[in-house]
Amino acid sequence: MATSGVIAEITVGLSSCGIAAGARDVYETFQQKLEGRGIDVELKRTGCVGMCYREPLVDVVVPGLGKTTYGGVTTEYVERIIEEHVVGGKPIEEWLVHLEGRELPDDAYLAPQERIVLRNAGSIDPESIDDYVDTGGYDALATVLKSMSPDEVISVIKDSGLRGRGGAGFPTGVKWGLASQQPGDVKYVIVNADEGDPGAFMDRSILEGDPHSVLEGLVIAAYAIGANEGYFYVRAEYPLAIKRLEIAIADATERGFLGSDILGSGFGFKVKIKEGAGAFVCGEETALIASIEGQRGMPKLRPPYPAAKGLWGKPTNINNVETYANIAWIISNGAEAYASYGTETSKGTKVFALAGKIVRGGLVEVPMGIRLRDIIFEIGGGVPEGRTFKAVQLGGPSGGCIPEEFIDILVDYESVTKTGAIMGSGGMVVMDDSTCMVDIARFFLNFTQDESCGKCTFCRVGTKRMLEILERICAGEGQEGDIELLEELGEKIVSSSLCGLGQSAPNPVLTTIKYFRDEYEAHIQEKRCPALACKALLTYEVVAENCIGCTLCTKACPVGAVSGEKKEVHTIDNDLCTGCDACRQVCRFDAITVR
Amino acid sequence: MEKAGVQGKTMKEYLAIVDEIAGKYADAPGSVIPVLQQVQARIGYLPIDVIERISHSLGVPPSRVYGVASFYSQFRFNPVGKYIVKICHGTACHVQGAGAITAAICDELGVEDGGTTEDGMFTVDSVSCIGCCSLAPVIMIGDDTFGRLTPAEARKVVREYGK
Ligand SMILES: Cc1cc2nc3c(=O)[nH]c(=O)nc-3n(C[C@H](O)[C@H](O)[C@H](O)COP(=O)(O)O)c2cc1C
Ligand code: FES
Numbered sequence: 101m102a103t104s105g106v107i108a109e110i111t112v113g114l115s116s117c118g119i120a121a122g123a124r125d126v127y128e129t130f131q132q133k134l135e136g137r138g139i140d141v142e143l144k145r146t147g148c149v150g151m152c153y154r155e156p157l158v159d160v161v162v163p164g165l166g167k168t169t170y171g172g173v174t175t176e177y178v179e180r181i182i183e184e185h186v187v188g189g190k191p192i193e194e195w196l197v198h199l200e201g202r203e204l205p206d207d208a209y210l211a212p213q214e215r216i217v218l219r220n221a222g223s224i225d226p227e228s229i230d231d232y233v234d235t236g237g238y239d240a241l242a243t244v245l246k247s248m249s250p251d252e253v254i255s256v257i258k259d260s261g262l263r264g265r266g267g268a269g270f271p272t273g274v275k276w277g278l279a280s281q282q283p284g285d286v287k288y289v290i291v292n293a294d295e296g297d298p299g300a301f302m303d304r305s306i307l308e309g310d311p312h313s314v315l316e317g318l319v320i321a322a323y324a325i326g327a328n329e330g331y332f333y334v335r336a337e338y339p340l341a342i343k344r345l346e347i348a349i350a351d352a353t354e355r356g357f358l359g360s361d362i363l364g365s366g367f368g369f370k371v372k373i374k375e376g377a378g379a380f381v382c383g384e385e386t387a388l389i390a391s392i393e394g395q396r397g398m399p400k401l402r403p404p405y406p407a408a409k410g411l412w413g414k415p416t417n418i419n420n421v422e423t424y425a426n427i428a429w430i431i432s433n434g435a436e437a438y439a440s441y442g443t444e445t446s447k448g449t450k451v452f453a454l455a456g457k458i459v460r461g462g463l464v465e466v467p468m469g470i471r472l473r474d475i476i477f478e479i480g481g482g483v484p485e486g487r488t489f490k491a492v493q494l495g496g497p498s499g500g501c502i503p504e505e506f507i508d509i510l511v512d513y514e515s516v517t518k519t520g521a522i523m524g525s526g527g528m529v530v531m532d533d534s535t536c537m538v539d540i541a542r543f544f545l546n547f548t549q550d551e552s553c554g555k556c557t558f559c560r561v562g563t564k565r566m567l568e569i570l571e572r573i574c575a576g577e578g579q580e581g582d583i584e585l586l587e588e589l590g591e592k593i594v595s596s597s598l599c600g601l602g603q604s605a606p607n608p609v610l611t612t613i614k615y616f617r618d619e620y621e622a623h624i625q626e627k628r629c630p631a632l633a634c635k636a637l638l639t640y641e642v643v644a645e646n647c648i649g650c651t652l653c654t655k656a657c658p659v660g661a662v663s664g665e666k667k668e669v670h671t672i673d674n675d676l677c678t679g680c681d682a683c684r685q686v687c688r689f690d691a692i693t694v695r
Numbered sequence: 696m697e698k699a700g701v702q703g704k705t706m707k708e709y710l711a712i713v714d715e716i717a718g719k720y721a722d723a724p725g726s727v728i729p730v731l732q733q734v735q736a737r738i739g740y741l742p743i744d745v746i747e748r749i750s751h752s753l754g755v756p757p758s759r760v761y762g763v764a765s766f767y768s769q770f771r772f773n774p775v776g777k778y779i780v781k782i783c784h785g786t787a788c789h790v791q792g793a794g795a796i797t798a799a800i801c802d803e804l805g806v807e808d809g810g811t812t813e814d815g816m817f818t819v820d821s822v823s824c825i826g827c828c829s830l831a832p833v834i835m836i837g838d839d840t841f842g843r844l845t846p847a848e849a850r851k852v853v854r855e856y857g858k
Contacts, residue, residue: 117827120840152829298785298824336732336769337825339838377728377767380823394725396766412724453828455787461829493786529786529828543789547823553766680798 108141108186110134111159113222115148115308116340117301117462122174123156129175133182141186147309149222150463151209154197157222160185166200209460209479214441216449217425218465221309226344229351232312238357240431241316244323245365250280253324257427259435261447266292266383266420267498267524268600269446269513275417278407279325282415287327290392290411290418291318293334293341294376294383297496298547300527302451303421305463307334307341310425311348315371317424319357320431322369325417330371333388336378345373380497380551384599385418387553398553399599420525422451442468446512456493456529457483466511473507476530487532491615495524497544497551498604500611501537520611522604536633537616538623542570544608548601559602562593566609574634578624583613628695635679638694640672646691653683653692704738710748712737717752727755727763731770740771776811776818778856780804781835785824791831797821799846800834803853816857 112118112127127145134141151157154171160181161167168191170181177195184190191199197206215221224231232238244253258273279287291314295303307314318330334342349371352358360368374392381387382397389411391397410416426448430438439447446468452475455461459481466475476482476492483489491501500521502509509515516523531540549563566589569582590606597603613620622628629637642664649667656662661677664670672683672692684692716733720726730749735741741764750757764770780800784793797808801819804812811818827833830842834849841852 116825116840117830117842120827120830120833120842152827155830295826296824299787299828300824301826301828304826335826337822375729375732376769377732378769379767391728392725394727394763396763455828455831456790461787463829496786527786527828529790531790535790540790543786 107139108160108162109144110141110181110186111144111146111161113148113155113157113159114145115305116338117148117152117305118155118157119340121152121155125175126156126158126173126178129178130182133178137182139182139187141182145225145227146223147221147226148305148463149210150213150218150305150465151197151206151460152462153460154206154462157197160191162186162189165189165191167198168196168200169198170195171197171206206460208481209462209464212470212474212479213465214449214467215465216429216438216441217306217313217422217451218309218463219429220313221305221463224310226309226311227347229312229348229355232310233355236432237312237428238316238352238355240428241319241357242363244320244431245363245367250324250326253320253431254280256431256435257324260426260430260438261435261442262423262426262430262438263446263513264420265422265426265450265525267495267522269523272419272423275407275419276321276324278405279327279415279417282408284415285326286329286412286414287325288411288414288416289318289322289325289327289330290388290416291330291332291421291424292383292385292388292418293332293338293421294388295335295338295421295525296380296383296551297498297525297527299453299455299493299496299529300525301453301455302463302526304338304341305453306421306425306451307338308344311341311344312352313425313428314421315345315348315352316357317427318371319362319369320427321417321419321424323367325415327417328369330369331392331411332371332373333376333382333392334373335376342373342375349373379553380547381553381599381601384601387599388418389416396553398555399601401598422526443510443512445514450511450523450526452526452528454480454528454530457487457532457535458530459484468512469510471507472502472509472511475511475528476507480530483530483532487534489530490533490535491531491537493521493529493531493540493608494527495522495604495607496527497548498522498600498607499524500607501531501540501615502611503615505615520607520614522607534631534633536574536629536631537612537619538570538573538629539631539633541609541612542567542574545570545605548605552601552605556597556599556602558593558596559598559605562589563602563605565589566593566606570609573620573623574629575636576623576627576634578620580624582624583617583620586610587613632694638677638679639674640677640679640683640692640694642670642672643691643693644669646689648689648691650689652686652688656682656686658682706742706744709738709742709745713745713748713752717749720753726753727760728767731760731764735770739775740773742772774811774815777816778836779818779820780853781820781822781825782808783823783825783827783831783833783835784821785828785831787828787831788824788833793832795846796832796834796844796849799849800853803850817853 262272263269386400387397406416451465545567554560647669654662750760833842
């Protein structure tokens, strides 16, 4: 908020992704350059607006000019932004990402989005409770405590059609209803911020960019089910999210949004943060509860569900970060407004994390039911130039790869499930023709095999056997019958595992076999990797007519596999070659091929 | 938050750290994991004597403390270098060439993946997803994250820390 006398506002995006791209240095350089410059500029910080591909991002607002966003800002830009834009009043054309009233290529990223969960991300200071309150934050909580009964809250959430965003898509209002009906005075609410799916970062971004929105949703849930204590279970890999949550909790307590008598309503609620300790399976709700109790994070058979018997044996409601971040908006805007987005069975919006082989990677929030193609090509800009789209992986280790032929499906729970993938938590990793699908299946099996808690035999041993088969296929030692063996093992693991980890672990293998069987066959029968990714299967050769004998490649080879005298055609010893590609990369005459 | 180990402390000092931390949690249920985390943050790893002291202080059998510690990948039973170089091998980083980053860093430091350099400066560790997937491939040293790396840049980053 501009205080009187301030002529400009400069806001630097300081989330983990921005910081990794250099935003902290940019922030500090602004601080130094503004000091003693004698102009009245308010320097602010914000979370991630979602355009990770353009980080570090800097917003500049000066009177008379709309909000201007610069991308890819380095410390060298700082001086010019201050002098030309803030003092001179002229935006610097070449770095523009966004300028109000002007059409720019990056608009394609933000324009199709509908932002409910990300309503404040990238615009407010996540470490300032005032910023959150100024946008109407905690109004929903006040409304709930003053004028709604717990049952009324639950019925609004039911009517909104909101489904859990952690993966399974269970209707949130129904879940709350189950917990609220349980007898007993002691109940708990938990935020699942374990976000173990590699390639997904929605929850990190939400917590770093707008922690109060999750906290407000949690307090409302606590009131609805009658809980007075809650926990955030956050991965230890997210130190900044934890820090901003701690600040949010302290500030909210001071303002009376948390504590023994919230806003004078008589309702009391307190919350603690528990740091995860690096176990993917602890994202599963019963394992997560075991972990909070200080035990090994082993899943338990359900029922009883946590709603009946959860933390310390008490009724417990557990939801995902994004699920909670929707709640205050739904209360303030009404169930109907929320349900006006989406499809018949999947209401509202969903946040997706776009990564992998994509031009514009980052965080997007779109209405459910949008075409997959629109997310990847319209918003994400498709795969980098010169490559072709092959598949998109949805749902991480529990999900599957959706091939090009299904790129026009509508993104909702049911349509995604029909392809063999799952909606999951919202990670989308895009793959192009340089990605080997057998290698991807191997990658995921390596992950689940490693993360299996070991309780169920098929999950523990079966995933290991599947991994061994995939490893030998990638090494060129695949055998006739391997594909069928993978399918058989996969089906057995699905049917005889207790928790979602094992039940879904074979999915990445089964979906790649279903859609990319020819790639498996090329590896097994022809000992060939069509994507040129499996190093053991690559053959490097010198193209005699192109080679001028410059010896660059002989020097680049780390294992001495390339030999030849100056001005003579070189040769490659494929027994020594490790497939590192160094020779091909240094060659200036296209004289080395790989197949 | 995981910080690299404090070098050159004696076991006696380690145990004093345990007493200080465990003292705050004596009666809190579910305290094994937070105590292990805070002790490791100060000491860098969990030697067996330290595990026993935690067990004693919290009144929980050593087998349970060890059972919990060995379940979670965060806990270490061997000393680590001053800096832990976490190389992300999540899906996005894998697709964007994390393998070449690990190869370059291991070559630069002269260690295997998972190993610690002889001078005790660096431990190389493969992790799954740091949450900066759109900047893949990504590594993390301490609380600092580095993204969009090439193998050559990754070498440069660790070289800077080695200075
Ligand atoms: C192996 C496994 C890992 C999971 N990881 C997560 C996770 O990281 N975050 C999450 O919110 N839910 C995760 N879940 C789903 C949770 O068990 C639970 O369904 C969810 O937290 C409920 O919240 P929601 O209804 O808001 O989606 C996981 C489930 C399984 C089986
Ligand atoms: S996959 Fe590497 S940061 Fe997520």
